[in-house]
Amino acid sequence: xxxxxxxxxxxxxxGAGMLLTVVACHAQVTFDRIVNAAKEPxxxxxxxGDYSGKRFSRLDQINATNVSTLTAKWVxxxxxxxxxxxTPLVVDGILYATAxxxxxxxxxxxxxxxxxxYQRQIPSDIRPCCGRVNRGMAILGDKVFLGTLDxxxxxxxxxxxxxxxxxxxADYKIGHSFTVAPLAVKxxxxxxxxxxxxxxxxxxxxxxxxTGARKWRxxxxxxxxxxxxxxxxxxxxxxxxxxxxNTGTFDPTTNQIFWPTGNPSPSNRxxxxxxxxxxxxxxxxxxxxxxxxxxxxxxxxxxxHDWDATQVPVMVDAGGKHLxxxxxxxxxxxxxxxxxxxxxxxxxxGKQTWSDSKDADGRPTANKNAAxxxxxxxxxxxxxxxxxxxxxxxxxxxxxxxxxxxxxxxIFSTAPQPYEAGHAYYGSAYFPSEExxxxxxxxxxxxxxxxxxxxxxxxxxxxxxxxxxxxGGLVFSGDAEGNFIAFDAKSLKPLWHFQMGGAVYxxxxxxxxxxxxxxxxxxxxxxxxxxxP
Amino acid sequence: xxxxxxxxxxxxxxxxxxAFLFMIGLxxxxxxxxxxxxxxxxxxxxxxxxxxxxxxxxxxxHGGGRGPDLTRAQKKHTHNxxxxxxxxxxxxxxxxxxxxxxxxxxxxxxDEEIWQIITYIRSQEVKSAGTSSxxxxxxxxxxxxxxxxxxxxxxxxxxxxxxxxxxxVGGSRTREALIxxxxxxxxxxxxxxxxxxxxxxxxxxxxxxxxxxxxTIRGVTLNEDSFTVQIMDSNxxxxxxxxxxxKSFQKTRESAMxxxxxxxxxxxxxxxxxxxLISAGAK
Numbered sequence: 001x002x003x004x005x006x007x008x009x010x011x012x013x014x015g016a017g018m019l020l021t022v023v024a025c026h027a028q029v030t031f032d033r034i035v036n037a038a039k040e041p042x043x044x045x046x047x048x049g050d051y052s053g054k055r056f057s058r059l060d061q062i063n064a065t066n067v068s069t070l071t072a073k074w075v076x077x078x079x080x081x082x083x084x085x086x087t088p089l090v091v092d093g094i095l096y097a098t099a100x101x102x103x104x105x106x107x108x109x110x111x112x113x114x115x116x117x118y119q120r121q122i123p124s125d126i127r128p129c130c131g132r133v134n135r136g137m138a139i140l141g142d143k144v145f146l147g148t149l150d151x152x153x154x155x156x157x158x159x160x161x162x163x164x165x166x167x168x169x170a171d172y173k174i175g176h177s178f179t180v181a182p183l184a185v186k187x188x189x190x191x192x193x194x195x196x197x198x199x200x201x202x203x204x205x206x207x208x209x210x211t212g213a214r215k216w217r218x219x220x221x222x223x224x225x226x227x228x229x230x231x232x233x234x235x236x237x238x239x240x241x242x243x244x245x246n247t248g249t250f251d252p253t254t255n256q257i258f259w260p261t262g263n264p265s266p267s268n269r270x271x272x273x274x275x276x277x278x279x280x281x282x283x284x285x286x287x288x289x290x291x292x293x294x295x296x297x298x299x300x301x302x303x304x305h306d307w308d309a310t311q312v313p314v315m316v317d318a319g320g321k322h323l324x325x326x327x328x329x330x331x332x333x334x335x336x337x338x339x340x341x342x343x344x345x346x347x348x349x350g351k352q353t354w355s356d357s358k359d360a361d362g363r364p365t366a367n368k369n370a371a372x373x374x375x376x377x378x379x380x381x382x383x384x385x386x387x388x389x390x391x392x393x394x395x396x397x398x399x400x401x402x403x404x405x406x407x408x409x410x411i412f413s414t415a416p417q418p419y420e421a422g423h424a425y426y427g428s429a430y431f432p433s434e435e436x437x438x439x440x441x442x443x444x445x446x447x448x449x450x451x452x453x454x455x456x457x458x459x460x461x462x463x464x465x466x467x468x469x470x471x472g473g474l475v476f477s478g479d480a481e482g483n484f485i486a487f488d489a490k491s492l493k494p495l496w497h498f499q500m501g502g503a504v505y506x507x508x509x510x511x512x513x514x515x516x517x518x519x520x521x522x523x524x525x526x527x528x529x530x531x532x533p
Numbered sequence: 534x535x536x537x538x539x540x541x542x543x544x545x546x547x548x549x550x551x552a553f554l555f556m557i558g559l560x561x562x563x564x565x566x567x568x569x570x571x572x573x574x575x576x577x578x579x580x581x582x583x584x585x586x587x588x589x590x591x592x593x594x595h596g597g598g599r600g601p602d603l604t605r606a607q608k609k610h611t612h613n614x615x616x617x618x619x620x621x622x623x624x625x626x627x628x629x630x631x632x633x634x635x636x637x638x639x640x641x642x643x644d645e646e647i648w649q650i651i652t653y654i655r656s657q658e659v660k661s662a663g664t665s666s667x668x669x670x671x672x673x674x675x676x677x678x679x680x681x682x683x684x685x686x687x688x689x690x691x692x693x694x695x696x697x698x699x700x701x702v703g704g705s706r707t708r709e710a711l712i713x714x715x716x717x718x719x720x721x722x723x724x725x726x727x728x729x730x731x732x733x734x735x736x737x738x739x740x741x742x743x744x745x746x747x748x749t750i751r752g753v754t755l756n757e758d759s760f761t762v763q764i765m766d767s768n769x770x771x772x773x774x775x776x777x778x779x780k781s782f783q784k785t786r787e788s789a790m791x792x793x794x795x796x797x798x799x800x801x802x803x804x805x806x807x808x809x810l811i812s813a814g815a816k
Contacts, residue, residue: 127634127641376592413592417580423646429583431592438786460759481758497760 029091029139031186035252042512044090047136047181048391049509052315053249055393056469057510061517062532063472067486067496069533073518074112076527078103083505084522087136087181087391087466089144090511095520096158097527098134098181102148104156110513112529116161123150128177129197129424133505135247135389136181138189140209145189147178153191153207165212169193174421175200181247185257185288188215192244192259196308199239199265199425204284206291216291220244220261220279228278236273239419241265242280246310246389251322251338256294257286258315258324258338262308267383268372269304269414269427276301281309283326285341295341299328299363304372305354305412306383306430314394314401316448325448327392327403329385330354332364333451347451349444350386351407354379372412376431382410383430384462391466391507393475398489400445400454402475406462409436443467443477445492455492466507468519476519478504484521484528500528566614568652578653581646589629594657599629601705604657607815609704614651621647665708665808667801672809675802682806685790688813694769695753696737696790703807703814711807715798718790739789740764742772743780750774753789 027033029045037043037050041058048055062070078084080100088097095109102120107113122132128149138145143155143164150172155164169191170176175198182191188206196202202220207213220242222228232240241264248259264273264280279293281300286293299309307330314325315338323344324336331352335344343362355364370379384406392403410430417427432439441462445455465478474495475487480503486496502524510519520529568574582594589600596602601609610625611617621642624632634641642650676682683692686699702711713720742750742764752766762782764772776782793803 125643127643413583415580415583424581424584424642426584428580429587431588460757479759483758483760485759494759499758 027092028141029184031140031184034140034184041510042090043092044088044509044511046089046138046183047087047247048249048312048314051250051252053312053394054314054316054396054469055312055391055467055507055509056395056471058471059510059512059517060470060472061512062470062474062486062510062519064474064488064495066532067472067474070486070496070498070519070530071533072498073110073529073531075529076105076107076112076114078105078525078527080525083131083133083464083503084525084527085131085133085135085179085389085505086522086527087507088509088520088522088527089137089139090509090520091139091158093513094158095511096137096139096144097522098136098146099525100132100134102134102150104137104144104146104161106144106158106161107527109511109518109529110516112527116159118156118161118163120148120150120152120154123172126150126172126177128179129194133179134181135179138182138184140184140187140189143209145182145184145209147180147182147191149177149179151176151178151193153178153182153189153205153212155189155209155212167207167212167214169205169214170200170203174198175425178245180245183247183250183257184209185250188288190248190257190259190288192246192248192261194243194245196241196243196245196262196265196267197424197426198422199241199419200243201238201240202242202244202261202280204244204259204286204291218284218286218291218293220282220284222278231275231278233272233274239265239425240273240277240280241267242277242282243308244310245308246312249313249315249324250288251315254339255288256338257284257288258313259284259286260309260311260313260326262310263303263306266417266419266425266427267303267306268412268429269417270302270371271414271416271427273302277303281307281330283309283313283324283336283341285338297334297336297341297343299326299332299334300330301366304414305330305370305379307381307385308388310389311387312391314392316394316401318399318449323448325394325401327387327401327405327446329381329388330364331381331386333401333403333446333448335448335451345451349403349446349451349453350405350442351380351409352386353409372414372428372430374413374415376411376413378409378433378435379412380409380436381406382408382432382436383412384408384410388464390464390505393467393469394448395469395475395489397471397473398445398469399447399449400489401448402443402445402467402469402477404463404465404467404477405442405444405456406439407436407442408439408462409433441480443475443487443492445475455490457487457492457494463504465504465521468508468510470510470519476508476510476521478506478508478521478523480504482523484508484523484530498528498530500524500526502526564615566618566648566651568648569614569655571652572656574649574652575656576653578646578649578651581642581650582653585642586650594654596705596707596710602707602710603654604659605707606658607704609701609814614648614655617651617654618644618647621650665804665811667804667806667808669805669808669812671802672805672807675806676809680793680798680802680806688810695765695767699810699813701814703810703812705814708807708811711810712803715793715803715806718788718792719786737788737790739785739787741781741783742774743782744774745778745780747780754784
């Protein structure tokens, strides 16, 4: 109980893992296996490790006492350029991941040797915002699933990489794309669209995993006659944005999918779209079978700062309550009751100047100095946000929520801009504010009960790395200078680091093969795996 | 009726021919700006400029901390629209100027949008900007002599290595920015590259490190991460250090460059140095 027999506990878990490896080898990934992902910690079955979004691994072979001996086991070069944002999946010794420019591949997870590679031709006239990135796949049955930059959803044979089905979800020519890792729920592949920079009308889709037939679509901008439609001025809803480009979570006990949405379009101009602009920058609770909305919570109303709420909504249970913890791009850490969407608390976890009051529900409200101007003026956080898409982690053993955070302020300017299909639609832009330099980057540990920042580690510069926490008393994250770092989960003191030679835009995972634990992360153009000697 | 049909046909033939000619125009787009002088295209280019370029080149193309002032008619890397098209499309190797669509912030631009941006930049150009009334010959004497600039800065292969190399600075920064960085060197440390264009974070921050055996090293950072630092000291020696092996490590946002106020360097002498840098940068 007090840690006097840590070795015994570790042996038990790794031993169980080995048993499962043998039993489950070549078995299909069923929905039940993903629901019970905690029972097979040697595998990483979905984007956040399990449906709750905690990005917590129960493996503890690598722990605070031995992590200083961690060594690189293999490196896989993807040949992709730009930002490698992928979170790999691992099932029974095989690792599945994606890379830029519509790439996907499967590797021997012990050796890094490729088993198959897939790449879909990109149309020459594609111009996805923010890099030709992809954040990963979903796995279900004997198939893996990915979204593409030209807005297709594709099922591949997990053993060969051969295309099983290929569905065009939307027209890439007017700005739709997929960068998100889909979520497999029951027999559905759930995926949210990108394109808030082009004035798309956002949606979340669910496809039949066997056939690719679309089972439901939830429009994140309500059409005429639907509730919330009156939160848009005139026809602005048609190009209202609210994309859904980060992977949500799923609660099997209530059959609800929690999925976050992004900025209204145009991102830096509120004129012409008066109103709250539902369901932009919101957390949506959708019925998994029908895609019908159970409830929503909007973090930033009528956003003019590009503060997408596209962070992983982490399911946390505390004090007998079933909660969602979300560290939002707007600088506040929110706790929402996931049974009804009611706000419980909102606490700043980084530098912010846009809000100094709260409404009757406790939601931070914008002050009069927050709106962008023609000449531009400084608001904190900047457009990149206090955090962004980088995955957070929650460790049930320490009770702490870990998130990558940035203190940076930007000068927000705005100018009228007509909508033109397929063209960037920002309503002007933002510029880093010189007065706010240097920009600071942190790993922060937050107590979700109070919103208090318990510990923090300051990076040399802000990072885009996600976070993993493990039962070994560790937190793993990367930095913009190319380091992969293991921290003590309580003190956030760095215990080990490795220079990978390229900036990190991805989140780490942990898995085990033949009883040996690995941690893996993408950096630069490559995927790295580490284990004890 | 029939007449109307004929005229309709004729007009569609004409439209097809016009479209064909326009396509040829676009195919030859690498050579000639199809929108040259078009004020509507310049307006469209302004939207694109704000999104894609202003981050470094400033609102109105007047130059930001990182990017050159583009309102100057003389540009270092491009001499005509076709070259500017190539520069925007492909970036400039060895500089912070990224290829179209790769800066990770804005959205990539179509050829049409690039031409609109060029049209906008041309509409913003001020023919007389970027000149200095100073005496470049005297400025050169001061730079390499009494003003001590060359102790730390290099121009055309001559000078020190501790501060930024300045051979091209007069071609990319405004006269006002040059004066400001001499009078108030702390106001804005040289901007490192950030985010996805970040390859080298050098900001010329002043550092002091004390080694385990008590040796003090003062200089500027060449690079740094959470665990190591690479320093050039005032004698241009490079020190490669691990932070956890140091007794102390301190970094300030003060520039290593001394502040030259008017009683150290007169306005006239400073204007002469600026004239020298602008003449050097024009090469």
